[in-house]
Amino acid sequence: MLATVGGLLVVPLAALAANVPRELASSFAGAPTSFQFPPADVTPVTFPDPNFPDAAQVGFPGPTPTGDEAFALATAPAVAQTECFDPIVRPDTSDRRGSTFNVVRNWGNLSPWFSLPAGTFGLPKASPLVPNGCDLTQVHILHRHGARYPTSGSAPAAFAAKIQSLANSTGFDATGPLEFLATWEYKLGAEILTPLGRQQLYDLGVNARVRYGVLLKGFTDIPVWRTTSEGVLQFAAGFFGVQQFTTSYHQLIEIESPGFNTTLAPYEICKNNNVPTIGGLGNTKAAEWAAVYTVPTIKRLSKHITNVNLTSTDIVAMQMLCAYESVALGYSAFCDLFTESEWESFEYFIDLGFWYSNGPGGSTVAAQGVGYVQELISRLTQTRITDFNTAVNSTIVSSNVTFPLVQPIFVDASHDTVISSIAVALNLTSLAKGGPLPTDRIAKDRQWVVSHVAPFGTNLVAQVLSCPAKSAGVANLTTGSTSGTPTHVRWILNDAVVPLTGVQGCTEDQDGLCNIDTYIAGTQARIDEIDFQFDCLGNYTIPEPDDITDGRAPR
């Protein structure tokens, strides 16, 4: 019996139940479920792990000087208060913009990780959520380590040495905003992660477990995850928990040292990366910009110090010190010295360095990134790499022990410059919009912002999806997952989906999806157009102005 109320047809609940049973509680409602990893029939890792030597056995640890202990409760003027555990006191600008401007998001590759808004790369309707009509079958997580000390011999240490040597010789008188320099000490170590850096990777591991943990159910063996250093450890600790992580995955450490083939540190074999006019071009371009933007800063700050001639290099070093001290010690007195516009200029300084050395404007960049892209296609097609003429290490990728082709979750830990090179090798061309970048002014319409591409903890994630309704031809591949045949791929950079329209054959899609077969063919064409031997090892010069935008040497 149907009734009407206010002219609307009212369907009794019982009638609805008959037609649309799915809207009622299913017999599963409230049922307890659980899952255990590693599954009972899989042997956990025991030590020593024969095919996976630990860091001490692999050797080549690189520099690891520790810094001084932090004591933010005495050195910072306030306690950091944020929604999550975050040890950094957020600095304000010297022109006091307060909440309207976030200094820490203008530190380029030294910015702590933050989630990018959906529209960052041009897809405002997309999100990391699995799109309607799709199931997730696999993820490839490529991430950077968390916050670390400066690399050995970089600008901050050189600035400290200059100040110390002047203090020992002529002495100097610092007043006003620079007064702190009279008693300032250099407490930073080199290279290794800071406490915040360890937290960031642990958090990333927790985040990945909550987002993608269900894919663990597709593993029939212990995962093999790769790193160049011990970077993946904290990620795994967050992902598996501190009691279980060492026995829950095999850690493959790739050697990061000159002359070794390592797709996660390809500069070690790309000779032209060390040529100042090629791989070092970013330094030159960034220095040109520093000479422009620091002029008023030098003038302003020089009034507060005697016997010290501040240079553009010093100003940049002081801005870097703000970032490094903040992420290591919780607070930095250097931060308060700079205006909003000087922070935007600093971000642009880093953007230029990356654009011309590790981004779309560098001639060895696609070549450096292409090794990982070959490995990705090897995994997506379940076909072993047979031609070795890039940074791929044939020993590692030829074995299904060290390089399994089927895993529901792949994890690779690497560096800022490498992840940005891989983005270029993947032809994520939306990142190159607004380039080439000028060195006499800020290109306001650029997409290339390093705090978006390669902050501490940056992560570039490929989701492999099964979207039956959207697909014509589908790949016949195993992903390890039980959620269907893969039909689509998309890339997500720090939570913002990246368009794939730069990949031959991929069309515009509001969710950033590309048909998997099309994606594989287009990316294979990209691999084929990149000439590692010439770009990395050839003898050439880059014409001035450098108008490269696809990361390859001019032919």
Ligand SMILES: *[C@@H]1O[C@H](CO)[C@@H](O)[C@H](O)[C@H]1NC(C)=O
């Ligand atoms: C400055 O003087 C201190 C104490 O005498 C000494 O340890 C340090 O090596 C000197 N540094 C420089 C750069 O001259």
Ligand SMILES: *[C@@H]1O[C@H](CO)[C@@H](O)[C@H](O)[C@H]1NC(C)=O
């Ligand atoms: C390839 O990797 C293996 C395992 O780490 C290593 O022993 C070998 O030296 C590497 N080869 C090259 C050419 O880098």
Ligand SMILES: *[C@@H]1O[C@H](CO)[C@@H](O)[C@H](O)[C@H]1NC(C)=O
């Ligand atoms: C600073 O520059 C002035 C002028 O070029 C020079 O006379 C002076 O020696 C310099 N001072 C230092 C400490 O380098």
Ligand SMILES: *[C@@H]1O[C@H](CO)[C@@H](O)[C@H](O)[C@H]1NC(C)=O
């Ligand atoms: C290392 O890379 C070089 C240059 O691409 C290549 O010729 C060589 O075969 C590779 N070696 C290994 C062990 O992968």
Ligand SMILES: *[C@@H]1O[C@H](CO)[C@@H](O)[C@H](O)[C@H]1NC(C)=O
């Ligand atoms: C590795 O590949 C070989 C040859 O294809 C096969 O016999 C072996 O079972 C594989 N091992 C694993 C762990 O998958």
Ligand SMILES: *[C@@H]1O[C@H](CO)[C@@H](O)[C@H](O)[C@H]1NC(C)=O
């Ligand atoms: C995938 O390929 C294999 C071997 O060619 C075939 O047996 C299987 O039916 C195919 N699966 C699908 C879903 O097409």
Ligand SMILES: *[C@@H]1O[C@H](CO)[C@@H](O)[C@H](O)[C@H]1NC(C)=O
């Ligand atoms: C990669 O992008 C460039 C534009 O930067 C384009 O010219 C090229 O055709 C693309 N390559 C492939 C294989 O899609």
Ligand SMILES: *[C@@H]1O[C@H](CO)[C@@H](O)[C@H](O)[C@H]1NC(C)=O
């Ligand atoms: C590179 O080419 C230039 C010009 O042809 C030549 O002078 C130079 O010796 C070459 N360098 C190397 C390392 O082969």
